[in-house]
Amino acid sequence: MDAIPIQPQPAREDLQLFHTLSVLAAAGHPIAELLQLLGQHLGVSSIDILPASAAPPPGTRLVMAPLSHNALYLTLPPDLDAAATAARLSVFIPVFTLATTRSQNVDVSEERDRFEAVLEATNDAIVLLTPAGIVGLVTSQFETFTGIPRHQITGHPVSKLIHLIAAQPNLNTQMVNLFQALTDNWIESLGGEFEITSDFQHRVLVWYSLPVYSQGGSLVGRVFAFRDATHERDVDRMQTEFVALVSHELRTPLTSVKGFSDLILESHFSTLHPDVREYIEIIAINANRIIDLINDILDITRIDSDRVDLKPCRCSLPAIIEQVTNHLEYRFKRHRHTLLLDLQAELPLVWVDQTRLAQVITNLLTNAIKYTLEPGHITVRARFIQTSEQLPPEAPRNQIVPCVMVMVEDSGIGISPEDQQNLFKRFYRTEKSRLIGGIGLGLAIVKAFVEMHGGCVWVKSTVGQGSCFSFSVPLAPQESYRLLPEPEL
Amino acid sequence: MATKRILVAEDEAHILLLIQRMLESAGYAIRATMNGGEALRLAQQEHPDLILLDIMLPEQNGLQICRNIKSEPDAPPIILISALGQQMDVEAGLAAGADDYIIKPFSPRSLIEHVERALRS
Numbered sequence: 001m002d003a004i005p006i007q008p009q010p011a012r013e014d015l016q017l018f019h020t021l022s023v024l025a026a027a028g029h030p031i032a033e034l035l036q037l038l039g040q041h042l043g044v045s046s047i048d049i050l051p052a053s054a055a056p057p058p059g060t061r062l063v064m065a066p067l068s069h070n071a072l073y074l075t076l077p078p079d080l081d082a083a084a085t086a087a088r089l090s091v092f093i094p095v096f097t098l099a100t101t102r103s104q105n106v107d108v109s110e111e112r113d114r115f116e117a118v119l120e121a122t123n124d125a126i127v128l129l130t131p132a133g134i135v136g137l138v139t140s141q142f143e144t145f146t147g148i149p150r151h152q153i154t155g156h157p158v159s160k161l162i163h164l165i166a167a168q169p170n171l172n173t174q175m176v177n178l179f180q181a182l183t184d185n186w187i188e189s190l191g192g193e194f195e196i197t198s199d200f201q202h203r204v205l206v207w208y209s210l211p212v213y214s215q216g217g218s219l220v221g222r223v224f225a226f227r228d229a230t231h232e233r234d235v236d237r238m239q240t241e242f243v244a245l246v247s248h249e250l251r252t253p254l255t256s257v258k259g260f261s262d263l264i265l266e267s268h269f270s271t272l273h274p275d276v277r278e279y280i281e282i283i284a285i286n287a288n289r290i291i292d293l294i295n296d297i298l299d300i301t302r303i304d305s306d307r308v309d310l311k312p313c314r315c316s317l318p319a320i321i322e323q324v325t326n327h328l329e330y331r332f333k334r335h336r337h338t339l340l341l342d343l344q345a346e347l348p349l350v351w352v353d354q355t356r357l358a359q360v361i362t363n364l365l366t367n368a369i370k371y372t373l374e375p376g377h378i379t380v381r382a383r384f385i386q387t388s389e390q391l392p393p394e395a396p397r398n399q400i401v402p403c404v405m406v407m408v409e410d411s412g413i414g415i416s417p418e419d420q421q422n423l424f425k426r427f428y429r430t431e432k433s434r435l436i437g438g439i440g441l442g443l444a445i446v447k448a449f450v451e452m453h454g455g456c457v458w459v460k461s462t463v464g465q466g467s468c469f470s471f472s473v474p475l476a477p478q479e480s481y482r483l484l485p486e487p488e489l
Numbered sequence: 490m491a492t493k494r495i496l497v498a499e500d501e502a503h504i505l506l507l508i509q510r511m512l513e514s515a516g517y518a519i520r521a522t523m524n525g526g527e528a529l530r531l532a533q534q535e536h537p538d539l540i541l542l543d544i545m546l547p548e549q550n551g552l553q554i555c556r557n558i559k560s561e562p563d564a565p566p567i568i569l570i571s572a573l574g575q576q577m578d579v580e581a582g583l584a585a586g587a588d589d590y591i592i593k594p595f596s597p598r599s600l601i602e603h604v605e606r607a608l609r610s
Contacts, residue, residue, distance in 0.1 A: 244575070247572075247574075248572045248573060251572035251574070251593045252504070252572050254594045255501075255572070255593040255595070256501075256503040256504055256507060258594040259507040259594060259595070259596075259597070260503075260507060262596050262597050262598075263507065263510060263514075263597055266597050267597075287594070291594055295574075298574070298575070302575075309576055309577070355576070
């Protein structure tokens with residue numbers, strides 16, 4: 001093979017063809033066609049484009065490289081001068097550089113088509129914002145949700161998108177806000193939910209937005225994704241309404257069952273045959289169990305649908321504890337348990353919803369009553385915790401101090417370490433609780449309510465010795481400060 | 490002291506009988522109705538010392554009756570009795586002017602306690 005001489009001045013007809021081929025290459029004509037035209041022009045026998053690393057086909061007399069990773073391989077008729085042909089050919093190299101890059105671009109756009117098809121199939125409305133603040137990609141679902149044609153925003157600055165959304169009266173201003181707020185933010189991942197009316201349909205849209213980085217760490221842009229959650233929210237709402245309806249309908253007959261059995265026991269107790277008395281007591285106890293069950297199910301449904309309306313106020317914790325223990329007095333008596341109250345004197349006021357906190361204490365005490373062999377001892381303690389050193393070692397690390405800690409301690413059957421792990425999960429029942437009855441919601445409700453107050457709940461237990469459930473509640477705002485005595489001078 | 494007269498409006502016959510018996514055994518005189526419209530008429534004509542109202546009543550519901558009665562001067566105390574036991578239901582009841590709210594089911598003792606408290610105030 002010969003070295004390639006530099007030809008200082010290309011021939012005019014070569015330059016003409018060079019222009020023709022450049023235009024064809026730019027318009028995306030296949031490389032094979034361009035090669036054919038060039039081959040005819042140069043009078044070569046054949047001209048091919050192959051990888052630069054390939055072995056030259058038989059008869060090759062000229063290899064022209066490099067064209068990115070490729071080379072031109074030519075076979076020449078015997079009378080054609082190889083060096084002169086190579087010199088003429090060098091003029092056309094830029095055409096083929098362009099053509100091969102273009103063919104790679106075709107691959108990229110195919111890749112992009114596939115990528116967009118996948119995004120379309122997710123059925124989410126997706127908007128990709130480039131680092132330059134240009135709308136790079138919009139899926140058709142976004143058009144459905146907003147009524148804004150994709151072609152009006154794709155390739156345009158995000159300000160145009162924001163303007164168009166703001167101009168749609170049925171779109172929530174939250175959509176405008178989130179585009180505005182996150183346009184120049186390449187750090188945060190955020191999400192939320194809002195409602196819109198589109199296509200004359202009311203929709204609940206769940207959205208999230210996050211910056212996207214390539215594997216190499218370069219910023220690709222910010223993705224905004226919107227998903228239609230209308231149906232899910234409808235199902236949630238129907239479930240909540242259904243539970244409320246069922247519980248209401250169950251309460252009505254239960255009022256009669258409980259009311260009349262109570263009435264018999266209170267007004268006609270002395271005239272009843274002991275057997276009859278016992279049977280009616282069983283009816284009354286079981287009516288109460290159904291009522292507790294209904295209340296638990298209602299509570300957990302409310303917790304799930306975020307409809308617990310916490311109304312905290314400055315409260316005296318001992319007052320709430322005494323109210324609950326008075327209420328449960330008859331149950332302590334029936335099970336012959338002794339109750340001891342060990343409430344630290346001068347506890348600071350706490351910041352709690354009285355009804356919810358009473359329920360937390362009730363659930364813990366009724367569990368203690370149920371799981372303690374008769375006659376047993378149950379103790380309720382309350383302590384003011386000022387520093388984290390005063391916390392017991394088993395308290396969670398995220399426990400905030402100062403706080404007031406309440407402990408419900410029993411001399412009961414105890415809980416195995418495995419059960420302790422799962423105890424606060426809903427519908428979890430230990431072997432023993434299956435026998436005693438209950439659907440495993442009491443402690444799940446305790447945990448949810450305590451955590452809503454910003455407190456923690458935990459358990460310490462030894463099988464055969466008893467359990468101690470502890471929870472913490474925050475101090476009432478003014479009680480967080482303590483006045484220290486003035487230093488003596 | 491004269492026997493206190495209590496108007497009870499409840500559309501569930503068994504519960505009406507239950508409330509009636511519980512209150513009678515505690516020494517109160519009871520006027521009972523199962524209809525909301527009649528409850529309002531009886532309240533206005535007979536001026537009871539206390540009214541116990543179910544919320545879900547035919548013709549006029551308990552909240553409407555409560556607002557109606559409480560809009561007049563010298564209205565008697567009103568206790569709503571309902572199976573609607575959610576916090577928002579209780580708040581809606583108190584917002585309608587009720588003095589107290591009892592959630593079904595209830596025990597005889599707690600019913601009497603609520604009634605005594607309302608009559609004292």
